[in-house]
Amino acid sequence: MSLLEIRDLHVTYGTGAAAVRGVDLTIAPGQKLGVAGESGCGKSTLAMALLRLLPASAVLRGSVLLDGEDVLTMRWGRLRAVRWAGASIVFQGAMHSLNAVHRVGDQIAEPILLHGLATPAGARARVGELLEQVGLPAARAQAYPHELSGGQRQRVMIAMALACAPRLIVADEPTTALDVMIQAQILRLIERLVAETGISLLMISHDLSVLADTCDRLAVMYAGRIVEEGPARAVHTAARHPYGQALSAAFPRIGDPSSRRAPRGLPGDPPDPSALPPGCAFHPRCPVALGVCASDDQPLREAGPEHRAACVHAGSLSRSTA
Known part of the structure; x- marks a missing residue:
């Protein structure tokens, strides 16, 4: 049984912006899945939707099954029980996520106490264990966030995410500011x-190389949709969607002077979620778009072993076309 099943998930804001459009993803127990894409492609909205952390203006449709229970239809009491204990999240800005006027040890202990997993004395001992687990001395529990470096604050956030022994951690660009x-x-x-x-x-990131080095599988997101999904190394080194290829080519490669001197990027920006173009949302920026791409959105097609891409060229596209 899958630990997490996202089925036909849509997220629309009150402005009419379609931030997430029909996302389907599955995570097995113990699996590491990466989600990549430029800023504005819906990655963080997807992460927040998994635990219903979005503002009231967001309208969610579809299902998010965590251990078989739909997070989107849970009563508030059950949702509070699932947060931290069933799934937790590491946000990208630790300084903005930690309370500046409370010691970090108290903040790590808070979910432990709220879930009734230990006495105050037991929670303090657990905080020391968690800090040591993430490479910090237990004594740093007495520090305030401003007394820690960026890397130390991020370790505190990871310790907090582990506090209630969840089965799933969502890491939303946890290293961007480092x-x-x-x-x-x-x-x-x-x-x-x-x-x-x-x-x-x-794990969410704009950096394909980071995700390929960390995760088992990789999904590429563009304009709120998954446009490619497959084994992490295959998606990184042999992408079958022009957007996946462009993301991969945007980073210089060690030992390749030509890519260092002239990294291949992608002109333009992702479309406004409230004014998406017709057909495939990527076609205005696509170097290999066909006429059909401007009128018909493309479904995910088989592009190799356990590899799918939402492109008319999915079965034949090579890296040289990026």
Whole structure:
């Protein structure tokens, strides 16, 4: 049985913006799934929808089954029980997520106490264990967020996400604000914790290489839709959708002077969710678009072993066309 099943998920805001459009994704127990895409493609809206953290103006349709229960139809009391204990989230801006006037140890202990998993003394001991698990001394529980570095604050956020031993962690661009060295440390930490605890991971990033190095499978999101999905390495190195190819080609490759001097990007920006173009939303930026792309949205098609792409060229597109 899948741990998480997202079926035909739509998220529309009061402005008419269609931020998520018919997303289908599945995560098995212990699996690591990455979701990639530019800013504005709906990744963070998808992450927030999984635990119903979106504002009241958002209208959700479809289903989000966590251990067989639909998060979207849960009563408020059940939803509170599922948050932190069933699934938790690591936000991309730790300084904005942590309370500046409370010690970090108290903030990590809060979900433990709210869920009745320990006494106050037991929660303090658990906080020390969690901090050491993420590579921080237990004594840092007495620190305030401003007394920690960016990397240390992100480790605190990961410790908080682990506090109630959830089966799923959603990591929404957890390394975006960090320098390259600290980013690598946090990624290795996440990998180690997932391996040690057996939890599932949904990790969101704009960086395909980071996701390919961390996750088992990878989904590429554009204009609120999944346009490619498959084994992480295959999607990164042999994308079958022009958008996936452009994301991969946008980053210089070590040992490849030509890509370093002239990285191949993609002109333009994702469309406004409230004014999507007809047909395939990517066709105005696509280098290989056909006439049909401007009139008909493309379904996900088989593009290789366990690999699908929403493109008329899915079965034949090579990296050279990007």
